[in-house]
Amino acid sequence: MAQNHRAKLTVGNIPTQLIKLTLPMIVGMIGMVVFNLTDTFFLGQLGTDQLAALSFxxxxxxxxxxxxxxxxxxxSAILSKYIGAHDMDNVKHTATNSLLLGLIISSIAVIIGLSTIRPLFSLLGAExxxxxxxxxxxxxxxxxxxMVVIPMIGNEIIRAMGDTKVPGLIxxxxxxxxxxxxxxxxxxxxxxxxxGIQGAAIATVFARSITAVTSVSILYFREKIITFSNNSFTALIAAWQKILYIGIPNxxxxMALPVGAGIITRMLSSYGPNVVAGYGVATKIEFFAIAFANALTSVMGPFIGQNLGSKLFDRVKTGLKVGELYAMGSGIMIAILLSIFAHPxxxxxxxAPEVVETTVLYIRIVSFSFGFQGILKISTTVLNVLNKPFHASMIIFIQTFALYIPLAKFGSSFAGLTGIFGALFISYFAVGILAHFLVRRNLQQYIQTPSS
Structure with missing residues (x-):
């Protein structure tokens, strides 16, 4: 096996290793949040209508x-275990076929998207x-x-190989x-x-094009894992089946989160465009605030996968414990800071006063769920690596559709915006605790399975 393809995450001090893996990804995550906040900031200078349009x-x-x-x-879930088991043939075929799948998905998205713009957003309440x-x-x-699809898949492949610096840099x-x-x-x-707003879209497409070209170049020239040799149609379909078994539930x-956000946006549209704009600003700030949790989540999958592939179960348990402690600790600290500085x-x-007030209200309520949100994200990632994607889907479904949306409708009737945002806090708190216990039960079952 080539040196750069070895299982890099199966040795070393676990807390230190997770921090070293997470820090480069924080740069990347913050970069993506800044990416979105940049659009929000400059379009906000044009006016509330443009800002509301972006929020929709x-x-x-x-x-x-x-x-x-x-x-x-x-x-990533499949690749990390192949890497831990030193199976490079399957690593190459899985990586190549996942990118081909991404090309097909992006082509379909273009066709459907362009033909449904006005009816879809009218349904969401835009007019x-x-x-x-x-x-x-x-x-x-x-x-x-x-240009959005290819780097997202490409960066997941690079991270699965234990390299978080390059995706973060990209x-x-x-x-x-x-x-x-x-x-x-x-x-x-x-x-x-x-x-105007068209300029923001052009800037986004151009910037994403750079990430697409860079990630594919690294996979082809440096890692040398994009290959079409011995990649028959049967092998292609087999790889897609494995990817989609985990990929579709994921x-x-x-999707549950943006679908839920769409429903909440429709609910908020009855309060007026300024409230929708404030909600849009708040959710962008939230992405920035949970950058550490998202970065940690992105490295937990490769870490757990490589160690499961190498049957290092004690490292898996310790890594999961450390990851949850990091997520909760960072969530509490960020919530306190955001509450203090929410208005500025x-x-x-x-x-606009109503935009600012909506943003501040969201931040001061929802930020105290960030720790539980981090645990939920880590848990769903680990469940995927354990080949339990439907369990992961279940807990997200519960959070969004069984708790958040019904509670938001109820809360809106009795407490207005406070009730809507409070519903999100309650849903993350409850499901974060549920996810903690669910992932441990499934991990223990995986370890006790003879084939594992």
Missing amino acids: TFPVVLIVGSLVKGIGMGT GVILDYIEDYMSIWYYGTI MGVSAFVNIILDPILIFGYGPIPAL SLIQ IASIFNK
Whole structure:
């Protein structure tokens, strides 16, 4: 086996190793959050209508990304165990076939997306000039779908191999490019005309193109795991079946959040566009705030997978315990800081009082669920590696559709926005605890299974 393909995560001090793996990914995660916050910041300077339009697009953009993220997570879960077992033939075929699957998915997304912009967003509650702005943005964004899909899968493959530095760097560079291009294309500069919300979409597609080219180049030239030799149609279908077995439930997991966000956005639209805009700002700030938890989650899958593949079960148990402690500790600290500085942070993006008040209310309620949200994310990742994707789907379904949305409807009737945002806190708190016990039971069953 080539040196760069060895199982890198099966030796070393576990707490230190998880921190070293997570830190580079934090840079990347923050980069992606800055990527989104940049659009929010500059479009907020154009006006509340443009900001509300971007907020309406958020759930749909997340749905497309969630579908691909699920495929990437399925690929990573399979690859990490192959790497731990030193099975490089299956590593190469799985990596190559997952990228081919991504190409097919992105092509379908373009066709469906472009033909459903106005009816879909009208259903979500957008109308008038806001709907026009949405069409301006999404008609460009959909054409760049392939540039979103390929790096998401490619980075999952690179992380599965134990390298978190390169994916983090790729994500950071993409964010930097977006920061440079956004103001130029949105407001115009020199011979470049002001393109408004269309400029934000063009900047996004261009920045994502850089990540796509870079990730594929690394997989092909450095890792040398993209190959079409001995890759028959039968092998292709077999690989897709394994990926989709984990990938489809994971896609449903990932989609549940934006679908839930879409339902909540529709609910909030009755309070007016300023409240929708404030909610959009708050959710972007939330992505920044939970960057550590997301980064930690992204490395837990490869860590658990490689150690399961090498049958190092004590390292798996210790890694899971350490990961949960990190997630809870960071969540508490971030919640305290955000509560203190909520108002000045919210005011950065838009000065409209109702936008700021909505953002502050969300932050001060929902931030205290971040620790439990981190545990939930880690648990679903570990369940995927344990080949229990439907268990992972179940707990996310419970969180979103059995608790959050019904409680939000109830809370809205009796406590307005406070009731809606309080419902999200309750759902994460309850399901985070449930996930903690569920993943441990399934891990113990996996260890006791003779074939494991």
